[in-house]
Amino acid sequence: MIRCVLDASALLAMLHxxxxxxxxxxxxxxASISSVNWAEVVQKCLARGVETTGLRTxxxxxxxQISPFTSEDAETSxxxxxxxRSLGLSLGDRACLALGLRLSVxxxxxxxxxxxxxxxxxxxxxx
Numbered sequence: 001m002i003r004c005v006l007d008a009s010a011l012l013a014m015l016h017x018x019x020x021x022x023x024x025x026x027x028x029x030x031a032s033i034s035s036v037n038w039a040e041v042v043q044k045c046l047a048r049g050v051e052t053t054g055l056r057t058x059x060x061x062x063x064x065q066i067s068p069f070t071s072e073d074a075e076t077s078x079x080x081x082x083x084x085r086s087l088g089l090s091l092g093d094r095a096c097l098a099l100g101l102r103l104s105v106x107x108x109x110x111x112x113x114x115x116x117x118x119x120x121x122x123x124x125x126x127x
Contacts, residue, residue, distance in 0.1 A: 002065065003030035005100040007109035008040035008092060010126050011059075015045065020110055020127030027108065029063030036069045036095035073098040087113045097121075 004027055011033060013021035024031075033041070038056070045052050056066065076098035077091060084094060093111070097119065100107035106122040107114075114123045 001030060002032045002103055002105055003027075004032075004105050004124075005096060005103060005107045006031050006033045006037070006064075007096045007107060007111065007114075008033070008037040008044065009110035010108040011037075011041050011064075012044055013110050013126060015041070015050075016048070018110075018127075020125075023126055024108065025062075028059065031063070031108075032065040032067045032099065032103065034069055034073065034092075034095045034099045035066055036092050038066045040092050067099055067103075069095055069099075070102075073102060076101055083119075084117065087116060089114075 006024065006027070010024050013019070014024035015021070042052050042055070045055065060066070073095060077094040080094040080097055096107060096109070100121045101119065104121065106124050108124045108126055110126050112125055115125055117123055
């Protein structure tokens with residue numbers, strides 16, 4: 001059962017041993033990440049020279065679920081623009097929030113500006 005959604009920043013904090021990342025690993029068995037945010041994780045790892053072959057398999061073995069970006073998520077992401085544009089949230093950020101809203105579970109992120117959001121789901125800032 002999914003109990004939280006991870007933003008790319010939260011998963012990257014765990015993968016790169018950054019502050020706050022230590023609290024992400026225990027969440028993996030009940031966590032999901034949007035396929036949009038998974039693409040961000042892969043891109044950021046490659047940009048840092050980190051090999052990504054086998055990464056998805058390893059994380060899925062720890063319980064992480066990668067959720068497809070649905071047409072419902074796309075519509076929600078588009079609508080979220082009106083309430084997130086003042087904070088400069090990206091499409092990837094809104095995809096993460098859309099998944100959290102669809103699943104009605106908290107979202108974990110390293111992005112402190114998300115604490116200013118007032119949505120129908122809890123936002124947990126990991127650092």
